[in-house]
Amino acid sequence: MSARPQTQQTRRAMTVRDVDAVAAIEARAYSFPWTRGNFIDSLAAGYAAEVLHVLEAGQVTLAGYYVALAGVDELHLLNITVAPEWQGQGLGLGLLHAVSALGRDRGLSQLFLEVRESNHRARALYRRFGFIEVGMRRAYYPAANGREDAVVMRLGLSMAAGEA
16 A cells, blocks of 8 residues: 555544444454444443544545453453554554553553454554563454454553553
């Protein structure tokens, strides 16, 4: 993908009004997307969720989002997605910075996520950010031929490499 000129970016809390656009991105980005109901349920449960908008050529576009669940001493990143047409522009890294900052702001010490074992691009991004692989969840994700394993990754928030 060719590089785009610098764009202005803004993040804000995800609301129910965003869910249709978020679900549309989700459907384009994944073979087994979250449903509209998954996003509605996450918002109703009070999970942390933000959308990322970009301004390019005078037009504001929803380009990405995340959903995270705070626990006792950790933050669990449940979903982080950049619209396919915006991938490769550094927006995923920006969303990771936002999620890790949220965890630190809440005094949490760790950030966890699961990622498809076959998603080498995302795993590489997470490793560059400072995540380490700490486990495997067998048959975690639906897949074309049954189920796919998830790699569990952890980032210590007090030493987030991406924040240095």
